[in-house]
Amino acid sequence: MSSEFSTDQINYLIERDAEVLLHPVASIEALLQQGPTMTVSGEGSQVVDAAGHTLLDAVGGLWCVNAGYRRRELSQAMADASQKLAYYHTFGNATNPWQVALADRLLAIAPPTLGKVFFGSGGSDANDSLIKIAWHYHAIRGDSERVKIIARDQAYHGTSIATASLTGLPSFHRGFPLPLNFVRRVSCPHYYLFGLQGETEEDYCDRLVSELETMIIREGPETIAAFIAEPIMGAGGVIDPPVNYFPKVQAVLKKYGILLIADEVVCGFGRTGSWFASTQMGIEPDMMATAKGLTSGYFPMSAAFISDAIWQTLLAGAGEFGGFYHGYTYSGHPTGAAVALANIDILESECLVDNARDVGDYLHRKLRDDILCHPHVGEIRGRGLLAGIQLVVDKDTKTFPEIADKWPAQVSSRARELGVIVRPLATVGSIAISPPLIFTRDDVDTLVNAVMQSLEVLG
């Protein structure tokens, strides 16, 4: 079968979908009732569905198509690398030119605390790798009791057994024997929702930091390996913490020898208006997970970063522990590394990180001016081209919609009918926006108009 499908073939494949596929993160019932939504092509910030509708993709696929769709430079880079060397492993001493060039390039833009890169295939495995490296680091230092990882309510770190355990959204645990017991949980830093009456944002922040320190002391610092956090939470509702949250959290972690893992799988590669949100938010990560925007979603690839200090420890332990026994068949894949290099070229040459900041400011202004006044919109959150719209039943009491009422799904379905894709975050009553970084002010106008009209479905 060629890569072009006829209309008859497409219609047949839509019918076959539910017969042959188990969809990721999906309601099986909804799939059976409504059928799949099939996407057949994309260009710029738009995708085309099987019925021929052109849709403005204000989600960038799944928070990842930073350079936009159908970038010839990216397809060409993949074709060139794969024709030259379709695959060769990177275990042991093996390497290839693309992964070295990419690591070099990444370290030049990464937060300065970071000094080495480990490649994988996606965000979950990047976080898995970093957790294992944190354990290994402590074991080498004689602290093998340090196995607990602190994560936050509403966090999303992936769906592997370990990362689903770290994810703080109960739907990812229900029906599985999860979370595993190495995870400890602290509050999600959401002032709008959890700030007490009369409590300033700074006082709220101090309360969170004190909760963290109390938990560390209660558990015993000698049992805790790392704290993992998205700089801005994505799937948990696009939650931007209080300004001093991370510097204060990091001071506590340092005091007790606990490593900080920044999960930049969504925030990285320009989305928030700087290469990495850590730099913007006063985070000096010991480790950092990235994926998605690394290749703009064109190839499944992740880059997990570690600090020089961690590297020095791994080196010191090399004699006792032998090799570093962790890695994947596709670590440092030539095609993935080649497309990531070309993707960074585009982000740089087209100043897309600056564009994310400028157009992002415009987006947030428009959302605040045009949408925040709606009786069912409680808060607009995020920064750069990453935004969350909090739906509320009642603004004064900040009552969230019932999950069963499916408000986010209703709004996003209506927006889709109007030609715009936004992402419903069902369990947190929110709508997420994370368009390609090539988004223009006109695109923002189209998006905000569609969201405004879509909110009418809530009555």
Ligand SMILES: Cc1ncc(COP(=O)(O)O)c(C=O)c1O
């Ligand atoms: C912050 C964050 N971390 C990790 C992941 C997991 O990435 P993947 O789905 O590539 O495993 C995601 C995915 O959305 C994410 O948003």
